[in-house]
Amino acid sequence: MTIQWFPGHMAKARREVTEKLKLVDIIFELVDARIPVSSANPMLEEIIQQKPRLILLNKADMADREITNSWLKYYEQNDKKALAINSQAGSGLHQIVNAAQEILKPKFDRMRAKGMKPRAIRAMIIGIPNVGKSTLINRLAKKNIAKTGNMPGITKSQQWIKVGKELELLDTPGILWPKFEDQEVGYKLALTGAIKDTILNLQDIAVYALRFLENHYPNRLTERYELSEIPNDILPLFNHIGTLRGCLMSKGEVDYDKTAETIIRDIRSEKLGSISFDLPEDQAEED
């Protein structure tokens, strides 16, 4: 689904999330494990305010495992609860309820102390487009599709999905926009497929990707594109890859757009292996 994020749409999305927030105890913030910072909404912190949050690094199967582990450590050091999951295969999901219970223990203890009846945790999923929100909801709903009706006192009808006895999940996720004003973030979103029909220049994305690979995954770059060494300049590198992959125009000249497309497609389809584009050390510098 492609959403045009005009200011009016952003305001509407924000309003919808703010409304639903009132119904839940906790937010499950879904981000892409390959780009946990770039796939986060820039204003989420402000929107959810004091609401407890569990960060879910989705598509962990596509991310560099070592870097995902560093991210998990990073969040732990910053007192944020985060889990790495794969919504498609369903792995890691069993930890979600436990983690939510741990985060909400003080609140539920207080409720119990006041003599209130124990109840399930209410949660909603929030994330940018294409991060896997529907996949996760469907996965969690799979076994317990018993939808509860309207909740008393709530005028707008909201469907809840029961996940075991302990969790109730809003059946529609909150969709928020990515940080697309930042060009580097835009490249990362494009390379992970979060932006599909990209408004960015293909060649710019591919140049960014090649530079990133050269710095962080040089061996994968040389292996995939049969390079004895990585040329210093981008033009010979493009020429080499274009020729190798047959991205040529009628006169035999390299077609740079086609070459760029090939490079981007290779990365998206993991032909260069699992790659993470956001690195915890860069974030630590910014903090």
Ligand SMILES: Nc1nc2c(ncn2[C@@H]2O[C@H](COP(=O)(O)OP(=O)(O)OP(=O)(O)O)[C@@H](O)[C@H]2O)c(=O)[nH]1
């Ligand atoms: N490899 C992998 N793919 C995933 C995972 N989770 C979701 N996907 C894929 O990512 C794509 C987007 O998933 P959706 O569930 O439609 O994402 P969404 O956030 O609901 O998207 P919008 O409706 O655009 O907001 C689909 O092709 C899913 O199959 C995962 O953990 N691993």
